[in-house]
Amino acid sequence: MTQEHITRDVAIIGAGASGLSAATTLRALGHSVIVLEARDRVGGRLWTNTINGAPLEIGGQWISPDQDVLKAVVADLGLSTYSRYREGENVYVAEDGTRTLFTGDIFPVGQKSEAEIIRLIALLDELAGEVGCESPWTHPRAEEFDAIAFTQWLAEQSDDRVAKDNVALFVGPAMLTKPAYSFSLLQALLMAASAGGFSSLVDADFMLDRRVVGGLQSVPLGLAARLGDDVRLNQPVRHVRDNGARVTVSTDDVEVTAHRVIVALPPNLVNRMSFAPALPRLRQQMLQHQSFGFVIKVHAVYSRPFWRDAGLSGTAFSPYQIVHEAYDNTWNVDADTQDTRGTLVGFVSDVHADRLFRFSAEERQHQILESLSAYYGAEAMTPEVYYESDWAAEEWTGGAYAASFDIGGLARYGRDLRVPVGNIRFASSDIAGHGYQHVDGALRIGRDTAQEVAASL
Ligand code: FDA
DSSP, X not given: OOOEEEEOSEEEEOOSHHHHHHHHHHHHTTOOEEEEOSSSSSOTTOOEEEETTEEEEOSOOOBOTTOHHHHHHHHHTTOOEEEOOOOSEEEEEOTTOOEEEEOSSSOOOOHHHHHHHHHHHHHHHHHHHHHOSSOGGGSTTHHHHHSSBHHHHHHHHOOOHHHHHHHHHHHIIIIIOSOTTSSBHHHHXXXXXXXXXXXXXXXXXXXXXEEETTOTTHHHHHHHHHHGGGEESSOOOOEEEEOXXXXXXXXXXXXXXXXXXXXXXXXXXXXXXXXESOOOHHHHHHXXXXXXXXXXXXXXXXXXXXXXXXXEEEEEEOTTSSSOEEEEOOOOTTTOOSOOSEEEEXXXXXXXXXXHTTSOHHHHHHHHHHHHHHHHOGGGGOOSEEEEEOGGGOTTTOSSSOEEEOTTHHHHHGGGTTOOBTTEEXXXXXXXXXXXXXXXXXXXXXXXXXXXXXXXX
């Protein structure tokens, strides 16, 4: 097959938030770019799609107040935002199935456990502040903090099981989407520091603050529209060759010769491309120590938001339920002229997701809806539309929400995360510092990498 030959200053692999941010920045600095995207759409882990007549946020959707770069891009694109619905009482389900209504951040777990949760959060806030998010591997105790599983560290701090289960929930199932025994204290502190502290992770009103009218994929769609024909869809990159003077990037249809390439992919996908020369040994090792978490984002659409009639906000948590957290995800009809039906979104993470995917789709749906019913009552059993976002089955993603290191990996290889290899640069939310695992981090690392590339050209 004949390939089209293209020459640009910079080739960018991946049209997610990182790649599009890099391309936008380079263009603004006067450089020519091309973005090669494997899928037939832009946005990567941002995808607003209509399923059985219901518009749904399949991927990322919420903006927290600290996501300054994302907020600036949203404003620049002329998009508007609105607050997530949160009026009324939240629901907590205890290990014995007892359902309690509450307001505020701390779950109703009894005075002793509550005090212990507050103490552990303060301790984690302090450590996250010390470690920071830009280079946690440089902390004097980095190796020690990276050698201990988060559950083990919690066990050494407290003998209050309920407090430990709840603190583990905020960073395990809810963020890294891995069991809290499978990542280290250092990795947990990076997650917390990247969001401004452990207290931020605990605060759903902070982390899940605002939504974009029309859906968060409007951001990559808006950026791509400005880049026009320089974004090429259906172009999975197969080969990257760096001869020192120039780098050549090829898909089945296109061969691009450029001064630099920015690989804007999650780490697990990097080695699906062949590199000549091969990537350095420490980078190959590093890539093998980073993996995606596993979470099912469940959407259940009802004829109306029935939980609001009962004075519920829709916000629900339990470390003991299959659905460990759930929210009212109804579109704001004042801001968005979209679906007026009531939508709940829930999350099933790590070992629960493993277990449920061994069942038939019908059995999985039944168990998930039963879990939603534990929070909202029997009416939750019969949605009009039911859908599971299944990012682990997506060829060009492979999990959700993002990648993290296994125990010991961050201290060993963190310093190599953002180091260039010849003319090759790496940028994705998975290797960002501030905004790690989030859209803000993707936009930041795309912008910063582009600025460094522009300065080097
Ligand atoms: P991303 O994975 O988006 O982009 C990489 C791109 O590269 C993809 O488009 C892919 O198709 C393409 N690609 C892969 N291999 C290729 C190849 N060989 N050649 C060419 N192209 C290739 N964040 C947040 O801020 N708020 C939130 O509420 C959430 N919630 C959330 C929920 C769910 C279910 C998910 C999956 C994720 C989130 N996130 C989130 C995280 C957020 O969506 C994520 O961090 C960023 O969108 C990642 O953007 P990147 O550009 O870094 O990678």
